Amino acid sequence: MGQGLWRVARNQQLQQEGYSEHGYLTREQSRRMAASSISSTSHRKQVQGGIDLYHLLKARKSKEQEGFINLEKLPPELSFTILSYLNATDLCLASCVWQDLANDELLWQGLCKSTWGHCSIYNKNPPLGFSFRKLYMQLDEGSLTFNANPDEGVNYFMSKGILDDSPKEIAKFIFCTRTLNWKKLRIYLDERRDVLDDLVTLHNFRNQFLPNALREFFRHIHAPEERGEYLETLITKFSHRFCACNPDLTRELGLSPDAxxxxCYSLILLSIDLTSPHVKNKMSKREFIRNTRRAAQNISEDFVGHLYDNIYLIGHVAA
Known part of the structure; x- marks a missing residue:
């Protein structure tokens, strides 16, 4: 046992001094072998690093060769299709690279008409020096002015020849535009009832269920936050327009503008009752039918029940 331990200790000492079990190595040979091993390892790392660097440079070079697609080398219809997906800001930036393409009148005409669907100037012979890019800037400026002061905004459109001084033209512009602030628009329509009358006639409620038609109406002409004369005026105008668009339906159901x-008032009250978190005891379907038929006796219970279901499932009519 003691001899075995002695051999192990002796072998470890010989290995440290440059010996091995099979022969003798000088310290110089040991150093050369170690240096050779280190050099080989270093060479492998350099080779590996060189391969990685080569692939990196190759990939970078290929990306530089690819770059951005040059739209001027594509067919014009394809280039215009690509640019048509850009908004006004991005199209202005694209004009710094592809000036002729990005400044094309058809692109800016599409931007104008997709944002402001109707303007009086669309139906006129364009004046000298007219461009749709300039028109877009004027329309954007006029919309911002309207959202600050509606009267000044409308006057701006008229001063630039964009809108005619006509209630019908103003109503068409409002109906086809979604960039106007609804609070300012509500104030403007309350003051300009002539524009409001023409705006109501632009709605088509044919074959629409009453609550859905009322929702569409209030999406264009927002209801006031409180009851009052303006809300009564809106509901009155809507009632007459709905009956005018659905003469057969109103005759079959026994509906009249008064009914x-x-x-409509019942639907608004029901919407508040069902959607308000402050009302704990919600109105039941039976209660709604009973209360509504007291005011409109000629209306069938089934029709009133469908009205309740619509508000219960879809939500507020004037949200």
Missing amino acids: VYVL
Whole structure:
């Protein structure tokens, strides 16, 4: 046992001094072998690093060769299709690279008409020096002015020849535009009832269920936050327009403008009752039918029940 331990200790000492079990190595040979091993390892790392660097440079070079697609080398219809997906800001930036393409009148005409669907100037012979890019800037400026002061905004459009001084033209512009602030628009329509009358006639409620038609109406002409004369005016105008668009339906159901007026008020009250978190005891379907038929006796219970279901499932009519 003691001899075995002695051999192990002796072998470890010989290895440290440059010996091995099979022969003798000088310290110089040991150093050369170690240096050779280190050099080989270093060479492998350099080779590996060289391969990685080569692939990196190759990939970078290929990306530089690819770059951005040059739209001027594509067919014009394809280039215009690509640029048509850009908004006004991005199209202005694209004009720094592809000036002729990005400044094309058809692109800016599409931007104008997709944002402001109707302007009086669209139906006129364009004046000298007219461009749709300039028109877009004027329309954007006029919309911002309207959202600050509606009267000044409309006057700006008229001063630039964009809109004619006509209630019908103003109503068409409002109906086809979604960039106007609804609070300012509500104030403007309350003051300009002539524009409001023409705006109501632009709605088509044919074959629409009453609550859905009322929602569409209030999406364009926002209801006031409180009850009052303006809300009564809106509901009255809506009732007459709804009956005018659905003469057969109103005859079959026994509806009249007065009956639709009552139903609209009932739908608004029901919407508040069902959606308000402050009302704990919600109105039941039976209660709604009973209360509504007291005001509109000629309306069937089934129709009133469908009205309740619509508000219960879809939500507020004036949200």
